[in-house]
Amino acid sequence: MSTQPRGAVPLHSQSEASANEAPAAALVRRAAALNDAFGKADAADRLSGIVSSAAGRLVFTTSFGLEDQVLTHLIAEAGLPVVFATLDTGRLFPEVYALWAQTEARYGIRIQPFYPRHDAVEGFVRDHGINGFYDTREARKACCDIRKVEPLGRALSGADIWITGLRADQSAARGGVVLAEADAGRGLIKVSPLLDWSRDRALTFAEAHRVPLNPLHGQGFVSIGCQPCTRAIEPGEPERAGRWWWEDDAAKECGLHVGPDGKLVRTKSQPAQVLA
């Protein structure tokens, strides 16, 4: 149930902040206010409340997974002033590109692409080989930095709020995800409106609203990233077991939700889990 009427503007931010308040402290205060106001709201009301609270540009980064498609539906159907962005690593499944086009057509939106720097990709492939990310953990992280983390920085440049499709039950590392958290490194607030949704709930919503989905989900590909780094999972395996499956389970993140110090961004119940 909603705790705020849709479109309310309960939390405006920087104008209320003390002139002497440090930017990081102001972000923490704003995130806490969003959690208090919308922590128990439904996803649509969370989104509209978050939009109303924004002091600048809102960016939703989608990788066209199930949760991202649900959020795209909610944002587009409500006509919210949110920028859609995606990171094209150059190593995505063909099905992802098809879904990208299908999603734009279905909702009448344009999803802004962010590509890796060509000289960085050329240097990585020259030094490590075309699939050098399999060789060492350091090479894998370097590839993710080049193809994902650096483009994400450009996608979020100047943004006030970053909307993501994280769910708390996707993995142990994401267990402490909260609705809103301060990302002081990027100078914004990161929000996860589906944090308390289950995968089944997202699937039920998507089917009810005919949200376009990646057909690979039906073949055991639950969490879908780059093609060479994603495999289908077996029944009973954790959702993210198919990502970087050759590495230890404890640290399967690409860096997009990891702070500049290499740690998972601090959450309410899980203070700074180390992922390196």
Ligand code: SF4
């Ligand atoms: S997921 Fe694999 S191919 Fe994609 S950026 Fe990371 S290491 Fe490179």
